[in-house]
Amino acid sequence: MLEILEKSAIVAGQAILDIYGAGPAVIYKADTSPVTDADHRAEHIILADLAAAFPGIPVVAEEAVAAGHVPDIAGGRFFLVDPLDGTKEFVERNSHFTVNIGLIENGAPTAGVVYAPALGVLYSAAAGRARKAIVEAGSVAGCWTSIGCRRCADRPLALTSRWHNSVETIAYLAERGITDYEAVGSSLKFCLLAEGLADIYPRFSRTMEWDTAAGDAILRTAGGETLTVAGKPLAYGKRNQPEDSDFANPWFIARGRV
Template sequence: MREDNDVGQVLAEICEAAAALILPLWRSGLTVTHKADESPVTEADKRGEVLILERLAARFPDIPVISEEDASEFGTPDAIGPRFFLVDPLDGTKAFVRGDPNFTVNIGLIQDGRPVAGAVSAPPSGETWYTQMGGVLKRTRGGPSAQVRVRPWPKGEAIALVSHTMKDETIQKLIAEYGFDHREPMDSSIKLCRIAEGSADIYPRHGPTMEWDVAAGHAVLEAAGGTFLTPEGEPFGYGKADAGFRNGWFVARGG
């Protein structure tokens, strides 16, 4: 297989193919069903995952894959090796169902508990962010790629990206803890990409996520100069098979 510096480009192409498949299904009145944990799932999630799994198998046949819909139906493995992909074919399904544009396609490569390559595509806007040669490139609708990077913390103007459902009292506690000035509600891993490109500054997540929700965005953010750590400032690891690949809290920051 290619070196990790080049894997991001391949993952970007796969994400964009899945995004092209998913986009016509957005706002099309798809039937919404619910998984065992009551989270929504649509035909877009399922079709996107099939495409991604087929293309990963063709390009990287020796690397195992853990993907959201497969894990929901069949469960997660009891153990995983040091190198594997994490796939979320449609992160932000609730936004997708509402007709909001902030949903993404995500593929991250994990090596020894750390994300070493990743790509994220946003179907409605046509944006794709991906790791390459130690940095992050962004392109829109197949256009030319340009490098992006986090911005320095803008004192007095720092923007936090938060959940739509977050209560005001919780936001006030986060402001006191992290010192941001403005907040913008947003769904999905696109929050990590907005920080990576210097459009926002912090995403404090004091709540549950799964590894496939954040692995690709984590790879992108770190490659763009940001950090993705526990609230205590410790490294954030992957491959938590004993916990069903569930995450603890984290804080994603720009410069």
């Protein structure tokens, strides 16, 4: 399965780069978030690949859900797809945008692929192994490298959202004496934790499950965790939430080894 997800993410990423070079057409959804022709083209590629390879597994994809197409996920096993995470990064010509494909089983992310096409970096995880590779000319170049979270440093490095930081996030860091932090876009924050390059990522602003599933799978496989503010593992497949929309995440703290 993982090889199919990796190949699909790479092909979708190439389609994104083609539009990135030509200049995307941007429109804004009802929630004021941007969407581009690259989002739609990449999602079309991924959905076709998943339907061909795994016809029995439902797919919850960001743009399809925005259009009102939500599959039945009662079986507990489904894919979450964000074809272009970090659309603002993409529009602003920042390289921190990603293609995300995550597999959910019984509410937990068990496999995931995150591809940063402008950086040429591919992360993936399943079956207890997290890894990273460089992508060149549409394929993995050289060998895969195993990755893992580091023990929290004496002087922790935190990651924050480039576009969606909040006063609650800054307060959380200040309360814990964490003064070193970097703003990073998209699901790369999870991957940097998984790679052992940072220690904690508190998120006290809105995210959706397709934003986090793939990166969260990689982080958990690499030895980290993603917890709600109540200390419970972030769950997936959240429907009929009384205080929020389907598939919306609560605030969370992602971190490496403690």
